[in-house]
Amino acid sequence: MKFVDEAFIDIAAGDGGNGCVSFRHEKYKEFGGPDGGDGGRGGHVFAVADPALNTLVDYRYSRRHEAKRGQHGMGSDMFGAAGDDITLNMPVGTIITDAETGEVLFELLEAGQKITIAKGGDGGFGNLRFKSAINRAPRQKTPGWPGERRNLKLELKVLADVGLLGMPNAGKSTFIAAVSNARPKIADYPFTTLHPNLGVVRVGPEQSFVIADIPGLIEGASEGAGLGHLFLRHLQRTRLLLHVVDMAPFDEGVDPVAQAKAIVEELRKYDEGLHSKPRWLVLNKLDMVPVEERAALVKDFVKRFKWKGPVFEISALTREGCEPLIKTIYQHVRAQQLAELAPDPKDIDPRFADADDSGLDLSNDPRFAPRDAD
Known part of the structure; x- marks a missing residue:
């Protein structure tokens, strides 16, 4: 369709x-x-x-x-x-x-x-x-x-808890297919994703969140270049953005840091609110980097990108590092959901601020005093 x-x-x-x-x-x-x-x-x-x-x-x-x-x-x-x-x-x-x-x-x-x-x-x-x-x-x-x-x-505007950002061919579709029930088109050429894909990630019994993948962004997207700008609106309702970076580009002259900075700049130009959303860095395709070179490569990327937020090292193809990532995402999303459900302190009557759910202060009642352990 x-x-x-x-x-x-x-x-x-x-x-x-x-x-x-x-x-x-x-x-x-x-x-x-x-x-x-x-x-x-x-x-x-x-x-x-x-x-x-x-x-x-x-x-x-x-x-x-x-x-x-x-x-x-x-x-x-x-x-x-x-x-x-x-x-x-x-x-x-x-x-x-x-x-x-x-x-x-x-x-x-x-x-x-x-x-x-x-x-x-x-x-x-x-x-x-x-x-x-x-x-x-x-x-x-x-x-x-x-x-x-x-x-x-x-x-x-699709309703998702987590949104994926990244250049074309960064591995976003592979990642969403690896961790969710979504089955997007995956190929070895850019712009394989032509419309948003939604997937439900199951973390455990009755524990899940929804993740959205949009077409890859390129430099100039906020002015209409490429396809991604048509779907950036779908990320405005998400609670968290995952910035997926290709750490092993096919072209030797491509700098992952420059690509990552271009994505951040396009976000800022498109919508300051979207730019200010919580954003985590996901360094993908590390299975294509020799094991002895990974630590130095990641350290150099983070230093040149001047990134101070959370960083996750994964391989969406082999699913290496995906399990800890989705568990951490769920904890973050769940914490935000609970925070949204919590009452505003301004709406609480100060007379009952220290009372229990019944509205009565029982702190001095001997019947409810804590008992010593047996």
Whole structure:
């Protein structure tokens, strides 16, 4: 399936049905009074986050989505039926913005999340609504209200805990295939990855995280060179970036340090927020370096790159060093998840700062004093 992470659509909720002017006509009831019903509301347009989808390709070729209008009111006190709603299934991680103003309207962040992106118009009033003691034969009615119409831009940002950065052919696809259930295309030429790949890394029972691989970046990517700039947005929601460096390039004139610096500079130009994310250095393809030369090569790289953060030495092909890396990643991701769930200290009442979960300070209660070990 072709990967599409951006699409434009036009949506229209249904108009409300018109109210009805009608009078009751029954035998032996000369003045039956008004009995015109209201019109039905127009259909709504909903969006649902579908975990089975991973691309917006369905909306690339189907731009117009319109709900049914409400049925008109009728006589005999019959109200019009509501118009049929329509539901648009979108991948988890879709951002819905107004195509004209650029305002972000909605975000689908959880599987099964359902939002109303266009409300149907209310139905008009029939003359039954206007009956009163002084207006016993009203001939007023109102038309149905129009439904909302919008031009929307859909943008997909994949939801992953960890994102991979690196030059083409740095071994990112080999790494994600080695540690996760993803099966990306792997070949001995650059730009084999043409769209983001997501993989789930299983660390242990009920212990996992999601990793994302995007097409490799090259110098000038922030200005549109190569393919990677089209997918950098997918790294903006990650908690951690792994900068994968090829330590054994095929071309002898290629300097891994210069390549690594170019990637960092492209990140900075693209988005300062992305540049400031936690980033670890992963030195790959060390299986192609003689064992006695590895330590000196790594030390020289770190010194010239002026790197002070975490450094991991691996071989994605032989999986050497991958196991300690993914365990450390999981610990980091889990710590961030717990930190996000922790309450803000500003929201805690100072009266109960030292209390237990029940809100009562039991520190001086002898019943809860610590016991000596037997």
